Amino acid sequence: MNEAITIQEAQEMVDQWIKKYGVRYFDILTNMACLTEEVGEVARVIARKYGEQSFKEGDKANLGEELTDVLWVLICLANQTGVNLTEEFRKNMEKKTRRDSTRHLNNQKLQ
Secondary structure, X not given: OOOOOOHHHHHHHHHHHHHHHOOOOOOHHXXXXXXXXXXXXXXXXXXXXXXXXXXXXXXXXXXXXXXXHHHHHHHHHHHHHOOOXXXXXXXXXXXXXXXXXXXXXXXXXXX
């Protein structure tokens, strides 16, 4: 599978996987806890790879895998709550552009 996947396709793929292999979605609170756990795993890899901590024996060092685990659970939550991530992402980009079109360009800390 080397083709680009749209956000909508990803939402559909996760939904189909859950229906075929996952029996059902975990409840929303469980998925929220899972999302928090997965974000912690991203933080662990970043702290060890880019920060001052070292890897422990058995630590996973695959940032891409951990980020994808976050994406998976995020998509599950979107599917469960009826959020169309494509539309919400589009609206969010428009909001950020309106609000921040010059803010970062004029931020002396970023120069």
